[in-house]
Amino acid sequence: MGIFHRQKKQADPQKQVQRELLNETLEKALYAEVDLFDCLPDEKAQFEGKTDEEKIAYLLEKTKDSESRIQLEAWSELRKRQIPIPEEIAKNVYGVVIEVGLFGGMDYLAAYKDHRARYYNFSGKKIVWEREEEDISAMIDNLIQASQVTTNLLGLWTEERRKGVSEDMARLTFLTPEGIYFGEGRMSDLLSDRLSQQILSSAVELMKGLMAKAEQQETKG
Secondary structure, X not given: OOOOOOOOOOOOHHHHHHHHHHHXXXXXXXXXXXXXXXHOHHXXXXXXXXXXXXXXXXXXXXXXXXXXXXXXXXXXXXXXXXXXXXXXXXXXXXXXXXXXXXXXXXXXXXXXXXXXXXXXXXXXXXXXXXXXXXXXXXXXXXXXXHHHHHXXXXXXXXXXXXOOOOOOEEEEEEEEOOEEEEEEEEHHHHHHOHHHHXXXXXXXXXXXXXXXXXXXXXXXX
């Protein structure tokens, strides 16, 4: 059961509502849309006591954090303060999120430049990858690189992020310091396009790698 599997059983309406609420919370985390200080609660009071100039300096420092999503959250705060994003990094892909619509649920695969990754299956199973291992890191790099090629050809999305995709549809979203870029369509169309096919191929490789690691861990446990 994976990211492109079609599930054809009858959907439970109550479970569907629960999934939608869960998806909203999950997506905020995957897309680095949570408040920066939800990740850094101990620094909130100190930040609020700073001058505007000091706050900007603080946020600029957080754009160098070791975690990609914190960097993205810091850039988001800077954009709100109308601080220009350096042109040389504005369109750099720090993360990619892939949503796949299935009958009765959604699959999510997310990977970040810092080699963290997440896989959430529509069934509720999940894999949270937080460690550095050469093979998985190489798979993440391949996905980020393929995503960068496509992002370079896209225009910045300036409206509210779209939420959810229907069955047999997929959305590929690329997270950068200046905002999001994305492409979406029927799975068959995406798989026939050279650029999106490369992204999806890299995504499937990563998903399988994460699942294999999870199985190894379960076996050891």
